[in-house]
Amino acid sequence: MNILEISQVSKTFAGTNGGTVALQATDLSVAENDFITILGPSGCGKSTLLRMVAGLDTPTTGSITLDGHPVSGPGADRGMVFQSYTLFPWLSILQNVCFGLREKGLPLAEQHAIARQFIAKVGLKGFENHFPKQLSGGMQQRTALARALANDPRILLMDEPFGALDHQTRELMQELLQGIWEAERKTVLFVTHDIDEAIFMGNRVVVMSARPGRIKCDLKVDIAHPRHYSVKTTPAFVELKARLTEEIRIEVQRAAGLIPEAA
Amino acid sequence: MRPLQPVAPGARIALGISFFVLFFAIWAFATFGGYVSKTFLADPVTMVRSGYDLLANQGFIKDIGMTVWRVLGGFLIAAVLAVPLGVLMGAYKPIEAFFEPFVSFARYLPASAFIPLLILWAGIGEAQKLAVIFIGSFFQLVLMFAVSVGNTRRDLVEAAYTLGAGDRGIVTRVLLPSSAPEIAETLRMVLGWAWTYVIVAELIGASSGIGHMITDSQALLATDQIIFGIIVIGVIGLVTDFAFKALNRKLFPWARL
Numbered sequence: 001m002n003i004l005e006i007s008q009v010s011k012t013f014a015g016t017n018g019g020t021v022a023l024q025a026t027d028l029s030v031a032e033n034d035f036i037t038i039l040g041p042s043g044c045g046k047s048t049l050l051r052m053v054a055g056l057d058t059p060t061t062g063s064i065t066l067d068g069h070p071v072s073g074p075g076a077d078r079g080m081v082f083q084s085y086t087l088f089p090w091l092s093i094l095q096n097v098c099f100g101l102r103e104k105g106l107p108l109a110e111q112h113a114i115a116r117q118f119i120a121k122v123g124l125k126g127f128e129n130h131f132p133k134q135l136s137g138g139m140q141q142r143t144a145l146a147r148a149l150a151n152d153p154r155i156l157l158m159d160e161p162f163g164a165l166d167h168q169t170r171e172l173m174q175e176l177l178q179g180i181w182e183a184e185r186k187t188v189l190f191v192t193h194d195i196d197e198a199i200f201m202g203n204r205v206v207v208m209s210a211r212p213g214r215i216k217c218d219l220k221v222d223i224a225h226p227r228h229y230s231v232k233t234t235p236a237f238v239e240l241k242a243r244l245t246e247e248i249r250i251e252v253q254r255a256a257g258l259i260p261e262a263a
Numbered sequence: 264m265r266p267l268q269p270v271a272p273g274a275r276i277a278l279g280i281s282f283f284v285l286f287f288a289i290w291a292f293a294t295f296g297g298y299v300s301k302t303f304l305a306d307p308v309t310m311v312r313s314g315y316d317l318l319a320n321q322g323f324i325k326d327i328g329m330t331v332w333r334v335l336g337g338f339l340i341a342a343v344l345a346v347p348l349g350v351l352m353g354a355y356k357p358i359e360a361f362f363e364p365f366v367s368f369a370r371y372l373p374a375s376a377f378i379p380l381l382i383l384w385a386g387i388g389e390a391q392k393l394a395v396i397f398i399g400s401f402f403q404l405v406l407m408f409a410v411s412v413g414n415t416r417r418d419l420v421e422a423a424y425t426l427g428a429g430d431r432g433i434v435t436r437v438l439l440p441s442s443a444p445e446i447a448e449t450l451r452m453v454l455g456w457a458w459t460y461v462i463v464a465e466l467i468g469a470s471s472g473i474g475h476m477i478t479d480s481q482a483l484l485a486t487d488q489i490i491f492g493i494i495v496i497g498v499i500g501l502v503t504d505f506a507f508k509a510l511n512r513k514l515f516p517w518a519r520l
Contacts, residue, residue: 056421076427086422090440090517099436100426133520144422151426 003187004030004053004155009062011048021212022048025062028206028215030155033185037192037202039244041252045213046191050159053189054080066154076100079153083160085140087132093119093143094128100151118146121180138169145177149186158190162197174200175229182226195244199237200227207247210255217247305487314491323476327495330461330472333389337396338457342450345401349408353442354434359409366402374399375463387468392461399460400453407453411445412438444511444518451507458500 006028012019023045030036040046051057053064055074064071066078079100087096097115106114119128122142132140141161148156162170174197181188181201192198198205202221209216221240223231231237253259270278287307293299294306305313317323352359352366374395385391415438423437465474473492480488512519 054421054425056424074421074424076425078425080422080425082418082422084418086416086418088419088423088437088440089520090443090515099423099428103427103429103432103436131517131520133517147426157425 001032002029003032003067004028004189005063005065006030006049006053007062007064009049009052009059009064011045011052011057012060024212024214026213026215028218030187030189033187034204035181035188035190035202036204036206037190037198038206038208039192039195039198039248040208040213041193041210041248041255043213043255044208044210044251046208047159048213049208050080050157050189050191053155054078054157056080076104076151077154078157079148079151079155080157080159081141081144081148081161083163085132085137085144085164087140087143087147089132092129092131093124093135096132096143097147097150099147104151114150115146118150119143121149122146122176136169138165138173141165141173142176145180149180149184153186155187155189158188160191160193163192170194170197171229177201178227195241195248196232198244199223199240200229200232205240205244207244208251210251216251219244302484303486305485305490310487310490310494313485313487314494317476317488317491326472326476327499330465330474330496331499333392333464333472334396334454334457334461336389337393337461338400338454340393341397341401341404341457345404345408346446349405349446350412350434350439350442352405352409353412353415354438359413362405363409366405370402370406372398372402374460378464378467382468387470392464392469392472395464396457396460400457403453403456404449407449408442408446411442411449414445415441444515447507447511447514451504451511454503454507455500458496462496 006026008025008027009023010021010025011023012021026049028036028049038046038049048057052059053071055071055078071078087093088099091099094112094115097119098111101111101114116125116128119125122145124139124142124146127135127139132143135143141164145161162173165173178201180186188201190198190201192201199221205219205221207216207219208214219240223234223236250259290304291307294301294304301309348362352362377398378391378395381391381394385394419441420433420437423433428436461472462474462477465472466478469475473496477489477492480486480492
């Protein structure tokens with residue numbers, strides 16, 4: 001069953017010469033328990049699409065509905081993990097994870113119980129009273145994940161959440177998130193420009209073309225769960241990666257002006 | 264010595280103190296050596312001696328108390344009113360558009376130029392002193408608070424929205440705590456300026472206070488007392504500054520990480 005419907009959504013940023021088209025009219029349906037990765041080169045409007053689902057940007061045309069209700073602004077039903085480190089620096093790790101729960105008005109004891117559970121899930125037990133700046137980038141992003149999950153959103157939006165991390169940490173984070181997803185089956189919309197990440201994390205990979213952004217293809221990832229990092233060397237993975245590499249390569253070349261725009 | 268290379272804590276203190284020593288040494292050399300007439304500049308020893316006399320016999324402590332009271336009173340009134348207005352201006356752009364041009368204009372009105380007018384309105388009593396300090400610090404505070412709040416990281420605001428925060432939550436749980444260290448730092452800085460305004464107000468029309476003592480001493484050509492008064496102001500300023508810095512470090516440990 002589809003919980004999120006994106007229909008004919010486009011975004012034009014105001015400016016000279018009629019503005020810049022960031023995203024052409026786009027349709028996307030997200031089913032319950034889907035893990036959809038949105039893959040595309042920089043400037044393809046993938047983050048813009050995610051931000052519109054989050055309610056942080058408003059579509060120029062089209063509509064977005066979650067469980068049949070139109071999205072008109074940000075809300076706790078759509079949790080988000082950003083690429084930049086967005087933990088509140090004045091709050092401890094525990095208080096950060098409690099932020100949304102406190103906003104909901106839960107009693108403090110209940111907030112702490114839920115927060116501790118998610119802090120343990122992302123492997124940060126013992127760091128509850130640290131300030132964010134005392135933690136590494138990977139630990140901060142894990143906290144941000146715990147903070148978003150603790151709020152129990154209908155859908156989790158992730159905007160290149162591991163983009164600022166080094167390669168090794170990023171792979172660890174992917175496994176951690178994969179493990180959490182396999183346990184919770186939260187519906188996820190995950191934006192990335194990393195092909196391996198898109199395949200390893202997703203059930204469906206949506207490839208976007210560059211400038212103006214639009215959905216180019218939508219592929220199912222037929223790799224069984226639970227996924228171990230070793231699936232990255234299986235034939236099914238390698239074959240999909242080869243295909244996506246080809247798709248993305250054309251888009252990057254087009255974005256760089258190396259080949260003419262598509263008709 | 265290389266550009267931007269840090270200095271060891273011990274060496275920093277030693278260097279800081281040595282300039283004070285050097286300053287007093289030059290002063291002593293100029294006065295005891297007879298290079299400067301005693302009428303124009305008292306020597307350090309006379310200054311200390313008459314400072315002791317002021318404190319012990321002439322009730323100068325009361326003057327100091329009056330001045331401190333005025334600064335704190337005027338500054339507190341300004342701060343208590345400036346914090347909500349500054350925060351609202353930083354948070355809500357229409358409110359900022361309404362007040363900002365006037366506040367920017369008022370900021371350039373010299374507080375000391377209001378003194379004659381304020382004497383007409385409020386006499387030379389305490390209300391006039393408080394008003395001078397208020398005018399001198401309120402508009403500065405409001406503008407700087409508004410800028411601090413307005414500079415809150417947008418991604419933190421967005422993160423709070425996606426966690427379910429409403430507009431009220433954004434103001435009280437994101438904008439305020441994130442700009443609190445800067446607000447405290449602004450208070451520390453503007454308090455220093457408030458000291459200047461109070462002395463000017465006391466120089467022009469007052470029957471007590473450090474500034475009043477300085478004007479009295481001028482009539483008697485008592486440069487030793489004038490210098491002592493100035494040094495007392497400097498010392499109080501330095502002490503409150505240190506206290507403020509220590510308090511800010513204690514209140515906002517996360518800001519220094």
